[in-house]
Amino acid sequence: MNFSFWSGYKASYFSSLWMTLKLSLVSILFATLLGVLLYFLKTSRLGYKKIRPLSLLASAFIEVMRCVPMLLLMIIVYSGSKIALGFNFTSFQAAVIAIVMNASVYICEVVRAGIEAVDRGQMEAARSLGMSRRKAMWLVVMPQAVKNILPAIGNEFVGVIKNSSMASVIGVAELLFTSKNISGATFLPLEPLLVAAAFYFVLTFTLGRLMLWVERRYKVSDNR
Amino acid sequence: MITVKDLYKSFGENGVLKGISETVEKGEVVVVIGPSGSGKSTFLRCLNLLEQPTSGTIVFEGQEITGKRFDEDKLREKMGMVFQQFNLFPHKTVLQNVTMAPIKVKGQKPEAARKRGLELLEMVGLSDKADSYPNSLSGGQKQRVAIARALAMDPDVMLFDEPTSALDPEMVGEVLAVMKQLAQEGTTMVVVTHEMGFAREMGDRILFMDDGVIVEQGSPEELFGNPQNPRTVDFLSKVL
Numbered sequence: 437m438n439f440s441f442w443s444g445y446k447a448s449y450f451s452s453l454w455m456t457l458k459l460s461l462v463s464i465l466f467a468t469l470l471g472v473l474l475y476f477l478k479t480s481r482l483g484y485k486k487i488r489p490l491s492l493l494a495s496a497f498i499e500v501m502r503c504v505p506m507l508l509l510m511i512i513v514y515s516g517s518k519i520a521l522g523f524n525f526t527s528f529q530a531a532v533i534a535i536v537m538n539a540s541v542y543i544c545e546v547v548r549a550g551i552e553a554v555d556r557g558q559m560e561a562a563r564s565l566g567m568s569r570r571k572a573m574w575l576v577v578m579p580q581a582v583k584n585i586l587p588a589i590g591n592e593f594v595g596v597i598k599n600s601s602m603a604s605v606i607g608v609a610e611l612l613f614t615s616k617n618i619s620g621a622t623f624l625p626l627e628p629l630l631v632a633a634a635f636y637f638v639l640t641f642t643l644g645r646l647m648l649w650v651e652r653r654y655k656v657s658d659n660r
Numbered sequence: 661m662i663t664v665k666d667l668y669k670s671f672g673e674n675g676v677l678k679g680i681s682e683t684v685e686k687g688e689v690v691v692v693i694g695p696s697g698s699g700k701s702t703f704l705r706c707l708n709l710l711e712q713p714t715s716g717t718i719v720f721e722g723q724e725i726t727g728k729r730f731d732e733d734k735l736r737e738k739m740g741m742v743f744q745q746f747n748l749f750p751h752k753t754v755l756q757n758v759t760m761a762p763i764k765v766k767g768q769k770p771e772a773a774r775k776r777g778l779e780l781l782e783m784v785g786l787s788d789k790a791d792s793y794p795n796s797l798s799g800g801q802k803q804r805v806a807i808a809r810a811l812a813m814d815p816d817v818m819l820f821d822e823p824t825s826a827l828d829p830e831m832v833g834e835v836l837a838v839m840k841q842l843a844q845e846g847t848t849m850v851v852v853t854h855e856m857g858f859a860r861e862m863g864d865r866i867l868f869m870d871d872g873v874i875v876e877q878g879s880p881e882e883l884f885g886n887p888q889n890p891r892t893v894d895f896l897s898k899v900l
Contacts, residue, residue: 555745555747557743557745557747558747558749560710560743560747561741561743561747561748561749561806562749562761563710563732563733563736564708564710564736564739564740564741564743564810565736565737565740565760565761565765565809565810565813566733566734566736566737566761566765566766566813567733567761567764567765568733571764571765575760575764576749579751580749580750580751
């Protein structure tokens, strides 16, 4: 193994690490927001009789996103935006959009499971005290649901970091893209990629630990 | 205060309430007894619309609450409910459990709600637990907090849905003591229970329900002393 290339390419690695981090954080933020929004759309009762357009729309989106490979989605968003929307997304924007569309669907599912795991009696007790459905949701159900959601959503976040490597295909200069370039420039097939793998490990492992810590803080009321 | 007329409730094909007509007067303690699955709890839950009646009318303080577009939330502010499973909010302290609805629903000032909350906790004998979390309390303590929580909204009626059924036997007494105190203070109460001692001692009127209807009703002396309907006789012979 020959890692002597490291000193020469250190700066490229760190700038691509920053790109991966940026891509992941922005995607996680928007995917979470969209995931929660999707849940509320899906459970919305707005509509007439059995026809609930918002709920229907959300369900359709979820089903489609579940069935389209993310890499394909990313390429479609990147190269199709000019034809469909009349302007080009930058490769970064296209990557974020594709990751958000894909991850939000799974986050929506995690949010749903977490909320439905809260005992039904909690909603009833809150309603019996005169709270509206919305107040009961935000003041009583959601704070408890967060505890159920956290462990599972951490996995989704880790997934987003790993999936961000697909953005290399549309030319985002993130970790995988850069290390492949370095591999080509140095004629080393393996070592530059191992460095990238190590960086991914550090990112995801740190995030995993961080989520555990947040989880523990939320459990305070269980232990007293 | 509450007038129920021809109340029916079914879950799908399964009829649970089959025509109930009943009146609860102000200050009255009405105790509902009967075998499991007779519809007692469903009847109680229809009163504050936690279950939507399939048909029939309920009039509360002169207003028909079963009509369309009725503001359920306003109704429930005036009807306190205590559940079999307590349903305390586990992420809030005991005092926060009690003050949450007055602050968030009625818009009381936190200071005023806190003062009232502490009074209520004092009344149920749990002032020292104000800052504990529900998970550290015993079942009896939890249920007393739940009663204080419902009382904090100053309801006109208190509904009790088998408040002692989930408790260890030695904790039943402490909860019943609080309920007795409420009854003596003239609180209007509808109580679904299996505690025949409480029914006999505190009930102004006993309703015996079986198979979705009120089979027999009367004062505790009449119902326990001289039941008329064979089903009542049969039930009482099993539980007394």
